[in-house]
Amino acid sequence: MLDFIVKRVVQVVIVVFLALTVVFFLIRLSGDPTTLFLPPDAPKEQIEEYRELLGFNRPLYVQYAEFMKGAVHGDFGESLRSGEDALGLVMARMPATFQLAISALALSLIIAIPLGVLSAYKRNTLFDKASVGITVIGQAIPNFWFGLILIFIFAAQLKLFPSSGGGSVKHMVLPVITLALYSVSRFVRFTRSAMLDVLSKDYIRTTKAAGTPTSTLIMKYALKNSLIPIITLIALDLGVLLGGAVITEAVFSWPGVGRLLQQSLMNRDFPIVLAGVFIIAIIYAVINFITDILYAYVNPQIRVK
Amino acid sequence: MTEVLLEIKDLGIQFKTGEGVVQPIRGVNFSLKKGETLGVVGESGSGKSVTSLAIMGLLPEKKSKIVSGSIHFNNQDVTHLKDRQFRKLRGNEISMIFQEPMTSLNPVFTIGEQLSEPLKQHKKMAKKDRKEAIINILKQVGIPRAEQIINEYPHQLSGGMRQRVMISLALLCDPKLLICDEPTTALDVTIQAQILELMKQIKSEKDMSLLFITHDLGVVAEMCDRVVVMYAGEIVESAEINELFDNPLHPYTKGLIDSLPTNNTRKSRLFSIKGQVPRPDEIGKGCAFANRCPYAFDKCIASAPPTFSTGEHLSKCWLQEPERQVKIQ
Amino acid sequence: METSTITTTTNPIDSKVQKKSKFKFFFRKLSKSWTGMLGFGIIIILIVLSLFGQWIAPFDPMDAPLRDRLLPPLTDGHILGTDQLGRDILSRLIAGTKVSMIIGLATALLAGVVGTIIGVTAGYFRGWVDVVLMRIVDVQLSFPFILLVLVVSAVLGAGLTNIIISLAVGGWVIFARVIRSEVLAIREKEFITAAIATGVPKLEILVRHILPNIFTPIIILVSLQMGTYIIAEASVSFLGFGVQPPTPAWGNMLNEGKDYIFGSWWLITFPGLAIVLTTLGVNLFGDWLRDTLDPELKGE
Numbered sequence: 047m048l049d050f051i052v053k054r055v056v057q058v059v060i061v062v063f064l065a066l067t068v069v070f071f072l073i074r075l076s077g078d079p080t081t082l083f084l085p086p087d088a089p090k091e092q093i094e095e096y097r098e099l100l101g102f103n104r105p106l107y108v109q110y111a112e113f114m115k116g117a118v119h120g121d122f123g124e125s126l127r128s129g130e131d132a133l134g135l136v137m138a139r140m141p142a143t144f145q146l147a148i149s150a151l152a153l154s155l156i157i158a159i160p161l162g163v164l165s166a167y168k169r170n171t172l173f174d175k176a177s178v179g180i181t182v183i184g185q186a187i188p189n190f191w192f193g194l195i196l197i198f199i200f201a202a203q204l205k206l207f208p209s210s211g212g213g214s215v216k217h218m219v220l221p222v223i224t225l226a227l228y229s230v231s232r233f234v235r236f237t238r239s240a241m242l243d244v245l246s247k248d249y250i251r252t253t254k255a256a257g258t259p260t261s262t263l264i265m266k267y268a269l270k271n272s273l274i275p276i277i278t279l280i281a282l283d284l285g286v287l288l289g290g291a292v293i294t295e296a297v298f299s300w301p302g303v304g305r306l307l308q309q310s311l312m313n314r315d316f317p318i319v320l321a322g323v324f325i326i327a328i329i330y331a332v333i334n335f336i337t338d339i340l341y342a343y344v345n346p347q348i349r350v351k
Numbered sequence: 352m353t354e355v356l357l358e359i360k361d362l363g364i365q366f367k368t369g370e371g372v373v374q375p376i377r378g379v380n381f382s383l384k385k386g387e388t389l390g391v392v393g394e395s396g397s398g399k400s401v402t403s404l405a406i407m408g409l410l411p412e413k414k415s416k417i418v419s420g421s422i423h424f425n426n427q428d429v430t431h432l433k434d435r436q437f438r439k440l441r442g443n444e445i446s447m448i449f450q451e452p453m454t455s456l457n458p459v460f461t462i463g464e465q466l467s468e469p470l471k472q473h474k475k476m477a478k479k480d481r482k483e484a485i486i487n488i489l490k491q492v493g494i495p496r497a498e499q500i501i502n503e504y505p506h507q508l509s510g511g512m513r514q515r516v517m518i519s520l521a522l523l524c525d526p527k528l529l530i531c532d533e534p535t536t537a538l539d540v541t542i543q544a545q546i547l548e549l550m551k552q553i554k555s556e557k558d559m560s561l562l563f564i565t566h567d568l569g570v571v572a573e574m575c576d577r578v579v580v581m582y583a584g585e586i587v588e589s590a591e592i593n594e595l596f597d598n599p600l601h602p603y604t605k606g607l608i609d610s611l612p613t614n615n616t617r618k619s620r621l622f623s624i625k626g627q628v629p630r631p632d633e634i635g636k637g638c639a640f641a642n643r644c645p646y647a648f649d650k651c652i653a654s655a656p657p658t659f660s661t662g663e664h665l666s667k668c669w670l671q672e673p674e675r676q677v678k679i680q
Numbered sequence: 681m682e683t684s685t686i687t688t689t690t691n692p693i694d695s696k697v698q699k700k701s702k703f704k705f706f707f708r709k710l711s712k713s714w715t716g717m718l719g720f721g722i723i724i725i726l727i728v729l730s731l732f733g734q735w736i737a738p739f740d741p742m743d744a745p746l747r748d749r750l751l752p753p754l755t756d757g758h759i760l761g762t763d764q765l766g767r768d769i770l771s772r773l774i775a776g777t778k779v780s781m782i783i784g785l786a787t788a789l790l791a792g793v794v795g796t797i798i799g800v801t802a803g804y805f806r807g808w809v810d811v812v813l814m815r816i817v818d819v820q821l822s823f824p825f826i827l828l829v830l831v832v833s834a835v836l837g838a839g840l841t842n843i844i845i846s847l848a849v850g851g852w853v854i855f856a857r858v859i860r861s862e863v864l865a866i867r868e869k870e871f872i873t874a875a876i877a878t879g880v881p882k883l884e885i886l887v888r889h890i891l892p893n894i895f896t897p898i899i900i901l902v903s904l905q906m907g908t909y910i911i912a913e914a915s916v917s918f919l920g921f922g923v924q925p926p927t928p929a930w931g932n933m934l935n936e937g938k939d940y941i942f943g944s945w946w947l948i949t950f951p952g953l954a955i956v957l958t959t960l961g962v963n964l965f966g967d968w969l970r971d972t973l974d975p976e977l978k979g980e
């Protein structure tokens with residue numbers, strides 16, 4: 047177990063290090079951010095002064111070393127705009143993003159797993175065909191557009207929910223549904239195929255032969271077996287959810303990391319971008335770690351090892 | 352005469368496939384008395400597994416249909432029994448041991464959890480009594496350290512041990528009928544012998560009927576009182592065990608006996624029946640075995656034989672027509 | 681002499697017949713699946729619109745008569761209405777088809793070529809090359825695709841080429857992974873072992889035996905990934921980093937239209953429907969292609 051944890055931590059460090067390195071050089075290669083802050087006709091001396099001030103006149107490797115040294119201590123510099131601590135700004139936005147992502151995940155699971163199970167059990171019936179059809183269409187809908195449509199119907203027309211901002215449960219409804227849409231479609235498909243696979247297994251026949259009612263057979267036995275592939279697939283999909291959160295936040299002006307990141311990219315406020323990348327890479331790695339533990343919990347063949 | 356426990360009359364089962372409807376079971380008749388062991392023998396594709404699934408009520412619901420005949424179990428017509436009622440029999444009065452011990456146990460539940468399922472469904476037992484009953488049955492089937500095994504997972508057990516667990520699962524509720532579908536085929540030879548020995552012992556201890564499905568006449572000789580031989584979805588011969596071996600009436604049975612290794616020891620080559628069991632859609636109007644039968648003549652190709660009987664010995668072969676009565680050698 | 685002339689003249693005909701029957705086979709298979717047909721039909725329409733859109737469109741997509749701004753659908757010949765600058769939405773959608781198709785196809789090709797080269801290299805040479813390449817793939821896969829595309833396109837700056845590059849930077853890993861496992865599987869086949877045993881040079885084995893055999897999975901992946909790229913491009917353009925106005929791309933049409941959502945629903949409805957239909961068509965066709973050609977690829 048300790049071995050496993052150490053291995054994973056090393057992996058996470060490598061991933062985060064590489065992500066930061068790549069993004070750092072990409073950003074520096076793309077040009078000098080100072081020009082963005084000054085009027086286009088600013089005199090050369092003023093530009094130089096600014097570059098000096100922000101440290102952009104030094105050789106690239108020095109800047110990189112400096113940046114990494116800071117990053118190790120959680121120091122990503124200050125926002126080029128507001129002068130506040132970059133990591134602090136990102137961290138302050140974390141709770142809002144978590145709120146959105148976890149609610150959306152929970153909503154998708156609550157809808158998708160029963161739907162997928164039922165679809166598999168009623169395979170090739172009208173119900174199954176309808177649910178597969180809906181998931182196919184659901185996967186073709188860009189979630190930002192779905193968000194816009196929800197805003198149009200529920201905020202503009204019906205005036206049931208606010209169209210933007212955060213702070214109350216009412217604010218959450220539309221963004222959470224928007225973010226959940228895509229995951230629901232994928233999770234229904236995962237669950238259905240995992241369940242179909244399990245239902246054809248010999249051990250399910252054994253349980254049936256013991257006189258087990260269909261409901262117990264599915265809800266207790268087959269579901270636990272299918273959870274192994276379902277968990278794996280969902281974990282692989284959390285990156286998509288995290289990415290979707292960024293876009294959803296932009297649509298609803300949700301005050302989370304995604305919106306901050308989008309604005310900072312717009313403004314070339316790179317310390318914030320780097321801090322954001324750092325946090326997202328870590329979150330993603332932690333999610334994967336939790337998944338592995340869950341996986342071991344449902345799969346005894348791994349647990350014993 | 353002892354009471355009949357299971358009676359199958361003129362059973363016909365159809366399956367829907369991608370290409371249309373096929374009928375793998377075409378009029379099967381046999382009965383099983385209380386306490387008797389009946390062997391059902393045939394190559395793969397002969398329909399023996401489908402028949403056993405029908406007795407268990409485990410035929411795939413949407414894909415298959417019983418189109419003719421009836422199954423009576425313990426004087427109850429179970430042919431078209433609703434799943435809800437069938438559930439009360441399954442694992443309780445009728446149990447089944449499957450061919451594949453490696454894949455027939457659920458990998459994510461402990462042995463104890465899986466064994467308590469039939470007890471939960473059929474016996475209103477307290478949790479403590481259930482545990483006791485399970486440990487008891489595991490000991491009966493010769494599993495050492497039963498107390499620990501109940502907390503272990505299938506992958507921690509060997510193939511032979513898993514098959515013992517499967518047997519104990521089938522025996523938990525003291526069934527009246529135990530169906531064994533090739534219970535030793537997937538096992539090593541030495542383990543096979545152990546499992547057969549165990550089955551014999553259980554049979555002698557418990558008052559139950561056994562339906563023993565196998566392709567191996569040797570196993571039948573060791574286990575059974577009576578044998579039915581299945582070919583292409585019908586029973587071609589049925590007789591008491593010694594009678595069948597001494598005096599096989601159907602060329603197919605004769606072929607099966609001849610391909611037993613013990614009868615071949617002096618021959619240089621192992622005998623085998625040429626060709627394969629025809630698929631359900633390949634069977635014409637004549638005898639289904641005619642194309643592989645060394646004794647086949649005009650009549651065999653023209654029409655299918657009815658069942659002829661000589662006392663308790665039944666066979667479905669034109670050679671046994673009363674005016675002909677050929678003894679095959 | 682005579683026979684040899686006959687064979688040379690019949691050969692081309694033979695291959696033509698074969699080609700024809702291959703097409704026939706394709707359509708016979710396709711006609712059995714209505715979802716495949718639907719996908720294929722949508723794709724044909726998209727191709728026609730991309731190639732001949734400028735003659736089909738009722739208006740100039742760039743022409744902006746401000747007095748005609750925000751006209752609802754079915755007024756003054758504007759079937760789908762006009763946008764905030766008075767431009768005809770239908771014409772802009774048709775023009776946007778070309779942009780989406782170019783981006784989807786170009787990205788799939790770029791990501792496909794890069795990913796295939798890397799996948800083949802890793803799978804064929806194995807050893808440390810494989811380890812290093814696959815580590816890189818793993819690292820990239822541990823970062824959300826759309827975020828990567830967003831960061832890269834923000835850094836590279838706006839424009840059609842840059843968005844294609846950004847999408848390809850995010851997308852090559854899938855190709856590399858799948859192609860590598862395909863190559864690993866093919867390597868184990870008897871005919872490769874036989875070729876190695878008879879002393880066929882490595883490069884020839886690669887070109888003559890392995891590459892033709894991974895062609896099918898590449899085609900399937902291209903068609904399955906295109907939908908992802910089209911949606912990703914629209915998302916990035918919607919956020920303001922992709923194709924820039926006034927170029928008529930569906931994503932930035934939505935970006936511009938979102939400010940008028942309370943008054944003019946048609947600005948956001950139709951470009952979104954165009955994306956949904958396109959993605960649906962490409963996905964249905966891709967699914968059908970996979971199920972028909974290589975059902976085993978389903979796991980990926």
